[in-house]
Amino acid sequence: MDESRIPESPIRIREGFRGQVQHVLPRPLLDRVAGHPLLQSLLPTDIGWYPTAQYHYRERPEGAGEHILIYCVAGAGWAKLRDEFFTVHSGEALVIPANTPHCYGASNDDPWSIHWVHFLGGTGEYLAHVVTPTSYKLSVDAQCGATVEALFRACYALFPGGFILSRLIYCAQVLHHLLGELFFNNSAFSPAMRTSRFHSIESTLTFLRQNLHRSLSLREMAGHAGLSESHFSRIFKEQTGHSPLDYFILLKMQHASTLLSVTSLSIKEVAAAVGYSDPYYFSRLFKKTFGVSPRAYRNSPKG
Template sequence: MADEKLYIGEQQDKFNQTSSEYLHVNSCGIQRTMGAPYRVIRKNGRVDYHILYLVTGECRACYGEKIYVLSPGGFVFYEPGHKQDYQFGKGIDTTSFWVHFHGTGAPSAVADCGISPGPHLRAKNSSAEHFFQLMVKTFYPGGEIFKTRLNGLLLMLLSELGETKKQAAVLDKIAEAVSFIHLNYYLPIDINMLAKMSNLSRSRFLHVFKEQMGTSPLQYQQRFKMEKAKELLSVGSLSVSQVSAMVGFDDPFYFSRAFKNCVGMPPSAFRKKHGEK
């Protein structure tokens, strides 16, 4: 993408260091793209641990040769030395938290909390976001007292993002189904196929999906379609009928009603307010 901002970690990273302390937060913060396309590449990863958590919008993360589409509540956990490649799309106002940390106790803290490397597809976690906010506020004053408090908040964050082995196994089962919805959002959804993909019965799949993602697969797909429609309406000259077809609606009038119910205004009004000038 021609106007995409590219961040090359090997050239631009600061505070990328190991620590002999038990825990040490190298940096943390919050980022909002305001709809501008942005991509981060670290071919050799970092020497510390990295957590990227999505608050709003969408993030496409490449991990292990697969592309995962994160929605709010999802996060990626990178271990030291692992390649990082993720991007935020044009027209999608995305907000994310991030933290880089290291220390002799970091490996055991991560393991004890049950956080495995890679993408984690979750529903929004208000407690995790609260700890991120407190960490960002605590990081900048500096000093030993603040450092101790920061390490405590980091442990609270890890425990909030962590999961038992049983929970991890359940989440792994539906991760492929969630990614399938993200990549094929414009197609009719087949619950039986998604359940089979997850090695679960239909009823168990529906229960687990709603428990972990906060909504049913059909409602989740509908919300995702609307986010895509907002993106298309914001950045292009496509007609409402064209956008409707691109996100999987045969009837543009039904699309307009669904869009208004979800967003609070019809597609034409959204374009007038948020479209490129």
């Protein structure tokens, strides 16, 4: 497909595809429920499924009032957002922030099958801007894709009986799950892809979990990732919110809490199991993490 201009088509269709699902919530209803505490952060406004959507085309020169997510599960399509043109293939999702001029449509040769949803709210505002004008689409791994499809279908099943508030709230909760899977449990995507420095840290996280009994240095962690210490630290914090050493301590303390709960190991033995020869230093770190000493944690009721 020529990526320099919008593909010409003899027919352009907004909707009406065989087997489609489409639910557009009445705007007066949305106005009434927008202030509900469970809908303020994420409010779905339109949702649907267009299978083999031949000649599908949509253009909004001023953008939409909501954020839009399109997930392509078969075939292909294209999109133009502002001045950026690109193709969208099976296993890719497209995120269009609110008020962004755009048009999109199905491939003439291999029309796409898409799940789609429009949404408002603070959570949506944040997630819609995780991607940038140079990265409006994201790849979706197979496991995540299967979960996202199932969650879309769960939403579709809610509305044939009417737009009842409880169903709308449930749909919003399912959509929270769906977006969480797509953005934060999807090995094919990371918020760090917003920069050219993207480098997956999954192998590093596995390396850390496998070496909780050791005292790893930042140099060893960066060396395992094949990066300089400064580059590694920057990427690691982007993807976890913690420095590598702080994250490693958190992993150690988490494992220590499990050992304290399910074994009869002494405090000294637990400390040694997570790489600390000094049980007093271990106890200080544990208390800083959990707010109580290892002994108090072991004796506290749980569950």
